[in-house]
Amino acid sequence: MFAVLKKELKSYFLTPIGYVFIGLFIAVVSFVFYSYTFSQHYINFEYVLWDSIMILTFITPVITMRMFAEEKKNGTDQLLMTSPRSIVSIVLGKFFAAAVVILITIAITFVYFGILKYFGSPSLVVALVAVLGFFLLAMSYISFGMFISSITENQIIAAIVPIVFFLLLGYFSQSNGIFELLSLVNMFQKFPLGIIALKEVVGYISFSLLFILLTIIVLQRRKSVK
Amino acid sequence: MIEVKNVSKKYGDFEAIKDISFKIDEGEIVGFLGPNGAGKSTTMNMITGFIEPTSGKIIVNGFDIDRKAKKAKKEIGYMPENVPLYNDLTVKEFISYMADLKLIKRKEKKAEVERVLNAVGVKDVQNKLIKNISRGYKQRVSLAGALVGNPKILILDEPTVGLDPKQVTEIRELIRSLKEKHTVILSSHILSEVSQMCNKVIIINKGEIIKIGNPEEIENQTNETNIISVVVEDEENKFENVIKTVNSIKTVKFIENKENSKSYEIECNVNDDIRKQLFKECAKEDITIIEMKKKESSLEDAFLKLTEKDEEGGKK
Numbered sequence: 001m002f003a004v005l006k007k008e009l010k011s012y013f014l015t016p017i018g019y020v021f022i023g024l025f026i027a028v029v030s031f032v033f034y035s036y037t038f039s040q041h042y043i044n045f046e047y048v049l050w051d052s053i054m055i056l057t058f059i060t061p062v063i064t065m066r067m068f069a070e071e072k073k074n075g076t077d078q079l080l081m082t083s084p085r086s087i088v089s090i091v092l093g094k095f096f097a098a099a100v101v102i103l104i105t106i107a108i109t110f111v112y113f114g115i116l117k118y119f120g121s122p123s124l125v126v127a128l129v130a131v132l133g134f135f136l137l138a139m140s141y142i143s144f145g146m147f148i149s150s151i152t153e154n155q156i157i158a159a160i161v162p163i164v165f166f167l168l169l170g171y172f173s174q175s176n177g178i179f180e181l182l183s184l185v186n187m188f189q190k191f192p193l194g195i196i197a198l199k200e201v202v203g204y205i206s207f208s209l210l211f212i213l214l215t216i217i218v219l220q221r222r223k224s225v226k
Numbered sequence: 227m228i229e230v231k232n233v234s235k236k237y238g239d240f241e242a243i244k245d246i247s248f249k250i251d252e253g254e255i256v257g258f259l260g261p262n263g264a265g266k267s268t269t270m271n272m273i274t275g276f277i278e279p280t281s282g283k284i285i286v287n288g289f290d291i292d293r294k295a296k297k298a299k300k301e302i303g304y305m306p307e308n309v310p311l312y313n314d315l316t317v318k319e320f321i322s323y324m325a326d327l328k329l330i331k332r333k334e335k336k337a338e339v340e341r342v343l344n345a346v347g348v349k350d351v352q353n354k355l356i357k358n359i360s361r362g363y364k365q366r367v368s369l370a371g372a373l374v375g376n377p378k379i380l381i382l383d384e385p386t387v388g389l390d391p392k393q394v395t396e397i398r399e400l401i402r403s404l405k406e407k408h409t410v411i412l413s414s415h416i417l418s419e420v421s422q423m424c425n426k427v428i429i430i431n432k433g434e435i436i437k438i439g440n441p442e443e444i445e446n447q448t449n450e451t452n453i454i455s456v457v458v459e460d461e462e463n464k465f466e467n468v469i470k471t472v473n474s475i476k477t478v479k480f481i482e483n484k485e486n487s488k489s490y491e492i493e494c495n496v497n498d499d500i501r502k503q504l505f506k507e508c509a510k511e512d513i514t515i516i517e518m519k520k521k522e523s524s525l526e527d528a529f530l531k532l533t534e535k536d537e538e539g540g541k542k
Contacts, residue, residue: 076312083324
């Protein structure tokens with residue numbers, strides 16, 4: 001797993017992908033931070049994070065679109081799949097490499113908490129809970145994006161399908177009923193309040209696990225259909 | 227070393243590989259021959275565990291590629307068709323990643339990467355990005371990737387395609403130098419390449435094996451006639467009469483008239499060598515033989531004959 005993780009992580013920062021993702025996210029966070037803190041004089045890191053997460057829908061595909069689609073297109077999946085590494089370790093390696101990119105993003109974003117802390121007294125615990133929620137949400141996005149990337153060799157499709165999917169989820173979750181539960185963004189709401197709700201945590205983790213598993217199944221199946 | 231037992235591969239209704247079986251022993255260099263689309267790559271992809279056969283079994287050095295995948299895959303170095311590589315990595319980074327994927331121990335990794343870089347002669351471009359190196363170098367890097375970890379078996383899919391003649395010779399030399407330490411399977415549609423390098427040939431067409439043997443055997447088996455080409459100086463046009471006196475000639479083909487000489491191709495039975503007789507007869511009639519040569523049969527002819535035969539069989 002670590003072999004793949006290391007290489008994938010390197011690729012994120014050898015190509016513009018890692019910088020584009022982190023740059024875009026920090027740009028949005030900075031803008032929100034500016035409007036909350038300077039225009040409205042809030043001292044609240046959680047709200048900044050809360051308002052920034054919408055952009056994840058559009059930028060996580062930057063990380064996930066190439067994961068398997070590119071390998072398949074270039075034929076490098078032949079190198080991966082004929083190595084003694086198992087499919088599970090390959091999938092997890094790629095997934096956790098993306099997770100590390102998210103962690104780096106979070107670490108940079110947390111600088112803003114430091115700024116607030118210097119001038120005021122925001123709650124560290126609440127901020128950390130919000131960060132946890134953010135991380136879990138990002139993992140869900142990534143697992144879905146990775147799954148889509150595993151079923152196509154077209155990176156554009158691998159990017160657009162997750163965006164449309166998450167936009168639709170967001171749209172339907174505005175109506176009441178069963179769809180309300182589906183929205184990954186809605187599930188985030190309690191975290192900025194400092195609440196770690198079991199339902200939401202389990203929800204995010206199950207969503208991620210489901211799509212990691214589906215990715216593994218897709219790759220396993222491909223051996224026999226290909 | 228490698229055992230392929232009754233392997234078939236179906237894509238929907240299309241049968242890409244039809245019940246093939248063969249065995250490859252340690253130290254052999256085996257050439258997979260076949261026209262494009264014959265199933266060479268499919269077979270190789272199945273041996274390496276990239277795809278699964280629809281039915282049948284593949285045993286690699288005693289390990290079932292399906293059930294003992296990890297152990298079996300460790301024995302194989304694979305150079306896939308079209309040399310897929312990670313373009314964003316440098317040559318050295320790529321080899322080092324291959325070493326990681328192939329479970330090389332951390333302590334041995336550095337030395338192993340060096341060894342492989344030197345073995346294929348890409349040391350001078352080791353710090354270049356793969357996207358910036360030439361096709362010939364890419365081919366070498368891909369071969370290096372297969373060599374990492376010193377696997378017992380090397381599977382090379384069309385290793386010389388897309389290279390210029392000089393590079394082709396270099397890569398061939400390289401592959402030939404591997405034969406002491408590895409069992410090599412390579413595929414090609416260039417027959418001279420296979421007859422030069424391999425000591426066993428598997429000819430495959432439309433998913434079926436039509437012949438297994440060493441190149442000379444196959445050449446001789448399919449050879450039904452001897453062809454002798456002659457160039458004579460024959461001002462009085464007596465050669466055609468001379469030929470009639472020689473037995474066992476099947477056909478005589480006039481090829482061309484060049485200045486004072488004429489060239490012919492004479493076909494006769496495979497067991498008869500008429501050159502001596504022809505020489506004597508011509509001498510009697512005062513015909514000067516400028517050139518006389520038995521045409522060497524080639525794997526090319528054998529291959530064409532075999533695949534054509536197969537085609538006819540298919541039509542019936």
